[in-house]
Amino acid sequence: MLFVAIVVNFTLPRLAPGSAADYLLPPESAVARSAGERLKVLRQFGLQRSLPEQFVRYVVRLAHGDLLVSVRYGRPVRTLLAERLPWTLLLVGSSLIVALLMGSAIGFAAAWRRGSPRDIGSMVVVILFDSMPVFFVGMMLLFFFSVKLRWLPLFGAVNFVHRASGFAAVREVLRRLILPAGTLVLAQIGSVYLAARSAMVGELREDYVTFAVAKGLPPRAVRAHARRNSLLPVVTIGLVSLGTLVGGATVVETVFSYPGVGRLVYDSVLARDYPVIQGAFFVLAVTVILCNLVADLITPFVDRRAMRRSES
């Protein structure tokens, strides 16, 4: 998997039309440079060598954690990403957890009251939110809470003007996290809700649930039985959708000027800062792949049935 991510990263710029130098130099200056200078740049990045040779060098450099230098900032991409990644992880992590908790709670309740007005009502609301473009949700939240009501700050993750410390700093960070994370939660809650609802509907059909009713258990206990076994597909969906969430974070960070990797990607797209885009993709892909790996490893411990399946 990792390998393919590397190959994608390596191949794409080389397949793109035009000379690699066009991509490696800032757009304003690329035209102006002479042929000699272009060749110098190609040398500098080792682009005059054969493709396999370039590939090997590329992989070796990656292994050393070298992700080239940003054209726009003139700083190593690695440093740039190291600064930005924690913010994205904070944003994505917190919204994933909230979306999982809220989405599954509403979804389970809807499955239990399947077909009731409340179920259909929640379904309509969820579909509506799920259908709104992430950036629109973000823009509306920003407009109402920051522009109109002035409850929450407009942008950023920390206050640069009045640097706080200690507890106040944490509070400030949380305050600035609410809107971007809220947007991502709204964007993600739909798929969690649907997964939770359909998993629970499926479990409620199982014989052990009927038997739990026959045992004379109160509804609350019957629900708990079904819920427990519905949880796994929900968590799986949550982790699998991590990739989508990271994409959503790009949009959200753009709307809220949040200093994460997504905003960096956006700025780099505008500035045609290709090394940064590639580096960001690589780091995000690795993160997401690792998360999925962890999910695969812990699944058997969460779900007894999965363990049985792997045994037999």
Add this chain to the structure above:
Amino acid sequence: MTEPILLDLAPGSLSAPKPTSETPRRDRLAGPAKVGLGLVGLVVIMAAAAPIVARSDPSKTGIPFGHPSRSHLLGTDDVGHDLWAQLLYGARVSVLVGFVTACISLAIALFVSLVAVYRRGWFETIAFRVVDLTLVLPFLILVIVVAVFVGRSTFATILVLSCVLWARPARVLRATAMRLREAPHVMVAMASGAPGGWVIRRHLLARIAPQAVAQFVRLVNFAVLSEASLAFLGLGDPGRISWGTTLYFANARSAFLTGAWMWWILPPAVGLTLLSSGLALIGFGVEERADPRLRSSPIGGQSLRRVRSQHGEVIARRSADVGRRPLGAVELSGLVVEYGLDEPRLRAVDNVALTVEASWVVGLIGESGCGKSSLASALMGLIARPGRVLEGRLVVDEAEYDLSQRESVATLRGRTLGLIPQSSMNALNPSQRVFDQVVEAAAIVGSAASVRARAHDALAALRITTAERHRFPHELSGGQRQRVVIAMAMVNYPRLVIADEATSGLDPLTQIEVLRELTQRCAAQSSGLLLISHDLPLVAKVADRIAVMYAGRIVEEGPTTTILNEPIHPYTIALLGAYPRLNGGATAQSIAGDVPDLRRLPPGCAFQPRCAYAEARCANHVPELVVTGPHAVACMVRGQP
């Protein structure tokens, strides 16, 4: 799926109770799907009619921040673009990208999944490695990276999205195709050497089509939203106006800080939302149709009212009483169960009465579909809608319960009545240790202090060792699981235990063993036992009395020896003749004819078309159950003394 499946709860299932309303869900969903079609249709018409309705060129600049007026219906943006025209032309990009991308991705997905399922081998391995990978990678970032290098044009957007979007439908379609591939009729076709293309066309494609339609709708939705996101990030086609690019400019030029946002941001955003939710609504409608399982309904909340119990003291008294004072019988009378919403309804149980004295074992025998499992479900209040209990009375210790009232039955479950369902594997929660499940069953009555002790006693009585008690269901054998389920059903000293095909999943030796233990436990606790089965010889080994059921009615009932040696009803005689005997010379005879369709029962005696003793009057009158001493028979010809 037709109703008789609901009736015959036999292999592998307890009845799956009730949806919460009389209206079937599909009728409710038709509405939303129509709304969805309307929304999508509206956007498509907008896109198609753009040149006619727009009135002006969307890229022509004019007076900035113009308010809505006759010439500019939605006003103008900061450089004077007509926003109404932008809205209409923007719809074109969404529709174009959405549908073209969906077509391409679906074509790839169909091809890959079908070929993979039919050919397997290296193609499948490689294709689905790629699918897994594509699904895991951060989608939007991947699209951005590809888009950056491919360039900015509508064509590039379609290309990029198609490359990434085909993966999910491919996986879903393969899963469906795999299930179909393993379906008997497809395996038969392939085993008999049908050419691959033919198998795909004839069997797979037809069944996959509804799934593919659902996936197509999803793809359009995904493509529309992704295009908007890309355009919003400045990666759209600079030569075309789309909803995404309009919003990109609005955001980049801080539309919120001006008064123009109402005309600038809302219309395209609402357009996207409506288009996308319309697609989602259609998608649900199509999926529901593609997967009939989504239509039938599981357990629902309303029917399971909380039951307050005064049973605790009863338990204490009962366990002290055991063996000292004879307990009263559990008497069922006038039970009627019907299925279906439309006429003719299916009457699964018709006016059935049964009495089970304390410590008695009563066998209830009948073919699949005769209504014996419906009887068990009705007693437990587990009849699923569209089925319902029309009438029925249960008398226990002079207390009377109306079986047609769910609330009244709910108080009996697990306390007065214990159920042992057919498939023990499925009756236990797979992710909970069995001991905890027994404790849970015990905890509904009695004091908290005694709960664990009672659970241990119940399990010990069924020879489940302490170590086994703390295992998960899948770590126990079939026989052990069945004994756990028995322990669970008996932990609260029920007056009547209902065993519905309780041993049919086990091997013959274990069957007898478990059955013996079950009857011993019931005797020890003075519980009555209703043994529901199609296996007459097995039941005859342990039952005191046997009731024979046919087409929803009891046709003969009496002491086991009488039923075995002097059967009167022709059906009982035929049933006894259908079992091979090791000692006798006669070979087993199957009963001629079919189990009757309960929707269209013949007038008169239901067994008459298959009956060897039938006379003319049998076709006209329904025979009454006539009681003679301990024996009851419902036959006009042979039943008269």
